[in-house]
Amino acid sequence: MVLYLLLLVLYATRITSIQLCPLLGPSWPAPTDLPSDPAFQSALQNITTNIQDAVTAGNFSGDSLSLMIFDTSDSSSLLNLSNTGQTINTTIGVSKVDENTVFRIGSVSKIYTMLLLLIEDGFNPFNDPVSRYIPEIRAATVALLENSTKRHDGIDFLKWNEVTDFPLCSQRRFHLAVFQIHAAGSVCRRTCFVYCDLLTRLLITEFFDGLLQAHPIVPTSATPIYSNAAFQILGYVVETLAGEGFEKVLEKEIIKKLNLTHTFYNTPRTSLGVIPIPQGEFWWNFNLGDEGPAGGLYSSAKDLSILGRAILNSTLLPRSITRKWMKPLTHTSSLNYAVGAPWEILSFGNERPIDLYTVSGDFSTYSSVLALDPDHVIGFNVLAAGSNTHETVALASDIVSESLLPALDQAAKNQANGRFAGTYALTTTNSSITIDTDDGPALVVTNWINNGTDMFPSYMILYGIPDRSQFSIRLYPTGLQSPGQLSFRAVIPLQFPPGIGPFTSSCITWATIDLQVYGNIGVDEFVFDFDESGNAASLSPRALRTILPKIS
Numbered sequence: 170m171v172l173y174l175l176l177l178v179l180y181a182t183r184i185t186s187i188q189l190c191p192l193l194g195p196s197w198p199a200p201t202d203l204p205s206d207p208a209f210q211s212a213l214q215n216i217t218t219n220i221q222d223a224v225t226a227g228n229f230s231g232d233s234l235s236l237m238i239f240d241t242s243d244s245s246s247l248l249n250l251s252n253t254g255q256t257i258n259t260t261i262g263v264s265k266v267d268e269n270t271v272f273r274i275g276s277v278s279k280i281y282t283m284l285l286l287l288i289e290d291g292f293n294p295f296n297d298p299v300s301r302y303i304p305e306i307r308a309a310t311v312a313l314l315e316n317s318t319k320r321h322d323g324i325d326f327l328k329w330n331e332v333t334d335f336p337l338c339s340q341r342r343f344h345l346a347v348f349q350i351h352a353a354g355s356v357c358r359r360t361c362f363v364y365c366d367l368l369t370r371l372l373i374t375e376f377f378d379g380l381l382q383a384h385p386i387v388p389t390s391a392t393p394i395y396s397n398a399a400f401q402i403l404g405y406v407v408e409t410l411a412g413e414g415f416e417k418v419l420e421k422e423i424i425k426k427l428n429l430t431h432t433f434y435n436t437p438r439t440s441l442g443v444i445p446i447p448q449g450e451f452w453w454n455f456n457l458g459d460e461g462p463a464g465g466l467y468s469s470a471k472d473l474s475i476l477g478r479a480i481l482n483s484t485l486l487p488r489s490i491t492r493k494w495m496k497p498l499t500h501t502s503s504l505n506y507a508v509g510a511p512w513e514i515l516s517f518g519n520e521r522p523i524d525l526y527t528v529s530g531d532f533s534t535y536s537s538v539l540a541l542d543p544d545h546v547i548g549f550n551v552l553a554a555g556s557n558t559h560e561t562v563a564l565a566s567d568i569v570s571e572s573l574l575p576a577l578d579q580a581a582k583n584q585a586n587g588r589f590a591g592t593y594a595l596t597t598t599n600s601s602i603t604i605d606t607d608d609g610p611a612l613v614v615t616n617w618i619n620n621g622t623d624m625f626p627s628y629m630i631l632y633g634i635p636d637r638s639q640f641s642i643r644l645y646p647t648g649l650q651s652p653g654q655l656s657f658r659a660v661i662p663l664q665f666p667p668g669i670g671p672f673t674s675s676c677i678t679w680a681t682i683d684l685q686v687y688g689n690i691g692v693d694e695f696v697f698d699f700d701e702s703g704n705a706a707s708l709s710p711r712a713l714r715t716i717l718p719k720i721s
Contacts, residue, residue: 189609189662190676191521192645195544196610197585198655200577203240203247203547208583212576213238213248219568224252228564231255232555233266233443236565238573239474240547241482246474247547254445254555262444262453268471271431271442272552273453274537275530277473278466279400279511281423282415283494284485286403288422289410291490302409303402324385393499393508397463400511404462415462427479431469434461442467443554445534452533464530470552473539477548481541495526495543515570521610523574529562536562540570545577582606589697592616593708593717602708602717604644611643611660619713631685631692632661644695658682659693687712 203209220236223229233254238247246268253266263270286294300307404415411418416434424432431441436454444450457465468476478484483491497507497514505516513529516522523545529538536558541548549569553561586606594601603616617624625640634640642659649656660678668674683691694711709716 188674188676189520189643190660190678191610191643192658192660192679192682193522194648195581195646196521196578197581197612198588198646199544199546200580200584201242203242203580206580206583208576208579209247212572215572216248216569217250219572220250220252220565223564223568229553229561230555230557232553232558232561233257233270233445234561234565235266235268235270235272235470235552236549236569237268237470237474238547238549238569239478240545241478244475244478246471248549249470251470254443256446256555258444258446258449261439261450262442263440266443269431269441269469270552271433271437271467271469272537272554273442273532273535274466274468274473274552275532275535276397276464276511277468277528277530277537277539278462278464279530280476280480280528280539281419281466282400282403282407282462283510284480285407285415285418285422286410287486287490287494289407289418291487292493294406294410299402299406302406306402393501397460400463401460404459407462423476423485426485427475429468429472429475431467432472432476433467434465437467445554445556449534449554452535455533464532468552470550473537473550473552474548477539477541477550481543481546481548495541517570517574521578523578525570525574527566531559534558538562538566540566542574542577545574545581547573547577549573585612588703589705591705591719592721593705594720595715595717598715600715600717602710604708609641609643611645612657614642614644614659617642617710619710619715628661628692632663632681634661653699655697655699657695657697658691659695661693688714 200206200209216238220234224234229252231254232252234250234252236248236250238249240247249268251266251268251270253264257263294302298310300310407418408415419434423429436456439450439453442453444453457463480486480491480495486494494510495512497509497512499508501508505522507514507516509526511528512526515525515527517525523542525540525542527538527540530536534556535552535554537550537552539548539550549566551562551565551569553565555561589612590605592601592603598619599621600619601616602614602618605613605615607613625637625642628642629635629637629640641662643662644657644659647656647658661681663676663678663681682693685692690712692712696709696711697705698707698709698716700706705719707716707718
């Protein structure tokens with residue numbers, strides 16, 4: 170009620186501007202059958218031309234490159250581009266890069282670790298103290314609490330009792346310099362050290378000895394600070410939850426289930442990979458040991474596409490877990506760059522942000538990125554090997570995003586117009602609704618009559634909007650669905666005096682959803698029913714308890 174009164178006060182001042190203020194998320198249902206969509210095909214041609222031009226101009230510094238765009242409709246790619254650099258060792262590695270060529274993927278490995286944690290026990294462990302799963306950290310926690318000097322020294326000693334899996338996975342770290350542990354022998358479960366060989370056990374001890382002596386950088390959960398050691402710890406948590414070594418869990422829960430034939434925890438045959446000159450063979454064989462869950466894996470463009478498709482499709486997780494996972498957990502100092510677990514979330518667009526959930530990696534002569542767009546249920550990956558790979562991957566990713574994201578929004582709008590636009594009417598009650606699309610987001614209600622009464626003036630009074638030319642009703646998909654039905658919510662674009670800062674100019678439409686109800690049903694709730702071809706057959710403004718068949 171307080172919010173509603175606030176809105177009325179704002180409207181009572183003279184209105185001079187309008188903001189569409191879409192909800193976070195897609196403006197239309199995700200597009201389908203993209204290979205036949207003209208806007209999408211034009212974008213693919215632009216991407217292909219721009220990548221080839223960049224290769225010709227030397228913008229990729231002669232690096233080898235493998236790029237793939239994919240969606241969830243089938244197992245084939247939407248675009249597959251490869252470039253073989255001039256300086257590769259063809260005597261031991263591949264002579265031509267393609268979709269199956271294996272690269273080191275660096276910190277993209279973190280996404281496998283996070284996925285394994287979610288597979289083992291969902292989000293249940295994430296508010297637990299990490300000491301519950303790691304004996305060394307449990308001992309350090311006890312020692313800290315028993316030592317009053319250390320307990321009150323926040324500069325030299327980390328408060329391990331405050332550390333949970335949650336800040337570890339979301340990069341909200343406290344210090345964690347990079348520890349490269351070269352382990353020999355099999356990795357063992359951290360709770361059963363008796364089965365480890367001596368060298369491995371000593372190296373694990375060395376890792377924790379160094380970790381527990383390092384100074385904090387910032388307090389826990391204060392700011393995102395990149396860390397590899399955090400994901401080494403999370404690898405140990407995976408082992409504790411699963412009761413076996415990380416490599417075995419990875420093989421069983423992800424590699425075999427998704428049939429990833431070119432994804433490896435340990436170094437595969439060099440004949441499968443691209444080996445840059447110089448130093449490529451050294452970095453190809455470099456063993457990260459127990460730091461593998463943070464950055465040690467190998468994969469190909471095709472296998473990363475399979476993994477990305479599985480994440481978008483919730484193949485290995487319940488959809489509720491995936492939705493929670495693909496959300497920001499903290500900001501960075503850049504307004505268009507947030508952090509998830511361990512997502513690096515980049516926002517594109519002005520009127521409506523499109524978020525790419527990405528994870529990227531650098532491993533000396535190798536770089537990589539996996540990017541997922543949940544709004545359009547599509548993704549891409551870029552792998553590079555050579556001398557300037559970080560810049561190569563970043564440039565290629567920008568080239569893809571610049572053409573791909575606007576085209577996906579256009580394809581979604583075009584398809585939504587074909588499926589939903591038209592007039593829905595029940596002549597016996599003189600009731601009708603007309604749906605269309607325009608230059609803005611969402612489906613637009615252009616006319617609405619109920620029992621002979623124009624509904625627009627009623628809604629304008631309800632939402633305090635005096636000017637008909639500044640009024641519109643826009644329907645956004647909620648993601649809720651039943652067999653043959655899809656739910657939408659109406660957003661009434663709000664009018665405000667010119668803003669001078671975030672308090673007076675921020676979008677607050679998210680706070681008006683379901684604000685007005687009639688008989689316990691929101692006046693903004695709409696549901697479409699579909700025919701056998703997937704096109705809208707009827708529309709129900711739910712609060713009015715009526716169903717209007719589509720007549721044109």
